[in-house]
Amino acid sequence: MTSWYGIAKGAADAATPGLQGIDGASIMPAIQEIFSWVRTGSSEIFLLAGIAFLVFLALVAIKSWVVGLLRRLEHRARWIETTRLAISRTSLAVLLLASFTIVINGAAPPAILAQTFRLLFTIVMVLQAAAWAQTILVGLLEIKGAQAEDASALNLFRSLLTGIIWTIAILTLLANLGVNITGLIAGLGIGGIAIGFAAQGILGDLFAAFAILLDKPFKRGDTITYEPGQLGRVEEIGVKSTRLRALNGELVVVPNARLLSASLANFAEFERRRVVQPFGVIYETSPELLERIPKEIEAIVGTVPRASFDRCHFVNFGAYSLDFELVFFVESPELVEMLTARQQVLLGIVRRFADLGISFAYPVQVEMVAGPDGKVIDPRAADLGGGATALAGARQRP
Incomplete structure (x- = not known):
């Protein structure tokens, strides 16, 4: 029958870097050291717990004060609201572990206890950092895409950004837990390169849509020139392509990468x-x-x-x-x-x-002819007199 000592030894052998210095043979002395520390230093433990709890209450109060201050200021800018949301989503577990870690690091407790607190604090902080990054980056993305009428691209980029953040967080957490992630990262890199080569056209249009969403060279309803001499009104900005309604009425579908690489003229930006x-x-x-x-x-x-x-x-x-x-x-x-x-x-x-009495000009051609004496005769004259007779005589000559 498996003993409790065997279970403890197996757990110790699979421990993280923070606990790798403690093998199965030393786990029981470490536990005994903790019990001894509790018996002999109960007053010190209660004092440390009280100090840690006071630090925790102070951190909670600071968090509430900062959130309240940002709530009063968030009408000035959207990024203030995003910062408030990130701070308000700070877990109480993070504050509690931070309080006890701060106090324990200054009290010289048993090594296994200090290492355990550090390990728990590392795990919680990695998860909390991922939550902060998700809130801030997604919030900034939504601020930049606030005027994007087509929500499909925004939702896709929100999902991609969330996936990237949590993938990095999980890899960081595994690395801190002593897992060798070199092979995993190499596999992800090779797979990413293969997917990139296979779908480079699609990915190019995808990142072009991301650039259009953030830079906003145009939006739905704008009239733009998408090719020399080609004019159209933007009807939809999609993940891969943008749909334009040409002046003749036909629907033109242009890939985002091609549209972004062209020189655009946006007629909707006229002020006058x-x-x-x-x-x-x-x-x-x-x-x-x-x-x-x-x-x-x-x-x-x-x-x-x-x-x-x-x-x-x-x-x-x-x-x-x-x-x-x-x-x-x-x-x-x-x-x-x-x-x-x-x-x-x-x-x-x-x-x-x-x-x-001002007359507009239009294309006309006036022919001026000359008589036998060399003088110019204006055929528009109403009374030509002798000049006209001379001209007629000249025309009658053989």
Whole structure:
């Protein structure tokens, strides 16, 4: 029949590094040392227990005070709320073991008792550190992804991050318990490399989705250029691809990695729209009217809601027109509002030019001919006189 001594010896042989210095032959003397310490130092033990309990109460009070302070400040920033949640999830077991470990380390108890407390404190602290890391990192991820309408990517990254944190925590815990994890880490590394090579396209899109979630170059509802000359509205940001609704109405599915590597233009980030409108008037316009045109147009732009005048200048002598350039802003990011404001400005210009007798230029070609005397004859003249007769005579010559 197996004796209690054999059980104790087996447990000691499988002990962790903190207990590896105690073999089966010394376990019973160690236990006897503990009993002897309890019998002879009961007053010291009660004193240590009281001090440890007071330290525990102080730590609990400090925790409650910090949590209350952060709760009053958490409306200022989301990271304060995340920090409060992490501190509030501090286990009472951690505080209790920390209190007793602090006191015991200064009281020279039996070696096996001190090592046992250190071992328990290490186990609990590793688990508590993993809980803190999960709360803080997942909280920061949720802060960055607060405006992400598609929750599938956020949920996936939350699960991946949680899995990574607890895997590291378990490996750390096994290493502290004396388990050789070198082979396990090597196996995980080789497996990870093999999976990475086999699914590098999928993983590339996955990490691109993670970058889109955190960096937010665009979000659902934004209108972006995803290729040169290709415009579309973002309908869904998925784990592997992003779905865009093109202007023609078709649904375009673009891999996240390809979309992230392209140069994007996000039209949703407009605060206001700039309108550049060239126009031309005929060469017969008088200098007085040409000088008056910029002031007249500035007044027209000033009557249009949400439109602000920038400049209007006579910029060029064109092939068939005197060219002007008008620039104004529409204080709205919406395309339809900009088009409506531009329409009102253009209609105002047409009406005002009609009142002033200013004609818009359009492509025309005028041929000037000469009579027998070499003088140029303008065919647009209403009364050509002798020049026309001379021209007619010239045309009748054989």
